[in-house]
Amino acid sequence: MKKASTALFVILLFVFSCTKESVIPDSDSGDNFLKGAKLVTKTLKIHESSGTMAVVANAECTESGFQILLDGTGHATHLGAFKVQNTYCLDANFNPIHPIRGILTAANGDHIFTMVIGYSIDEDLGLIYHYAILEGDGRFEGATGHIDMWGLIDEVNMIFDLQGLGEITY
Numbered sequence: 001m002k003k004a005s006t007a008l009f010v011i012l013l014f015v016f017s018c019t020k021e022s023v024i025p026d027s028d029s030g031d032n033f034l035k036g037a038k039l040v041t042k043t044l045k046i047h048e049s050s051g052t053m054a055v056v057a058n059a060e061c062t063e064s065g066f067q068i069l070l071d072g073t074g075h076a077t078h079l080g081a082f083k084v085q086n087t088y089c090l091d092a093n094f095n096p097i098h099p100i101r102g103i104l105t106a107a108n109g110d111h112i113f114t115m116v117i118g119y120s121i122d123e124d125l126g127l128i129y130h131y132a133i134l135e136g137d138g139r140f141e142g143a144t145g146h147i148d149m150w151g152l153i154d155e156v157n158m159i160f161d162l163q164g165l166g167e168i169t170y
Contacts, residue, residue: 039142039169039170040169040170041145041167041168041169042077042078042167042168042169043077043165043166043167044076044077044078044145044147044164044165044166044167044168045076045077045164045165046074046075046076046147046149046162046163046164046165046166047074047075047076047077047163048074048075048161048162048163049072049073049074049076049082049084049149049160049161049162049163049164050072050073050074050159050160050161050162051070051071051072051073051084051159051160052070052071052072052158052159052160053068053069053070053071053153053155053158053159053160054068054069054071054158055067055068055069055090055094056068056069058087058089060089061089061090061097062089063089063090063091063092063097064089064090064091064092064094066089066090066094067087067088067089067090068086068087068088068090068096069085069086069087070084070085070086070087070102070160071084071085072084072160074162076104076164078106078168079104079106079107079112080106080107080108081107082104082105082106082107083104083105084102084103084104084105085102085103085105086100086101086102086103086114086116087100087101087102088100088101098116099115099116100115100116100129101113101114101115102114102115102116102131106138106140108138109138110136110137110138110139110140111136111137111138111140112133112135112136112140112143112168113133113134113135113136114131114132114133114134114147115131115132115134116129116130116131117130117131117132118130122150125150126150126151127150127153128148128149128150129148129149129150130146130147130148131146131147131148131149131164131166132144132145132146133145133146133147133166133168136170139170140168140170141170142170143168143169143170144168144169144170145166145167145168145169146166146167147164147165147166148164148165148166149162149163149164150162150163150164151163
């Protein structure tokens, strides 16, 4: 009787374990099996971001034909070492035309796409640019959030040296 009940237990265990469906990601479908994961909001600290600014020709800037290109590097939480590019068109008087769009490229090639949504002046920090995080790709796909950036923007020598703080949800 003991052998029969042990055999029955093993058979039932086998039957019930086989009825449970397994979810295996389909690598051919292109679906990201982590998309169902819960999004998390994290502090994003830009420890440093510095580089150069240049006026470059751009046919998409219809008023003047020129844009400003900020091109640099930096280091931040969740990005590690990164590259940054911000661009915006200039009007006929060489004043900025919004939006100012940015791309942060992490060391592994993943991107965060940003746009300046405003600015403010702080007594201690000076001019603060407020960025919205619009999207991302790679591990930052679907990212949202904000970043406040402050520091040196030297339009005479065409350099910038900034730091920032914000939040990112991805």
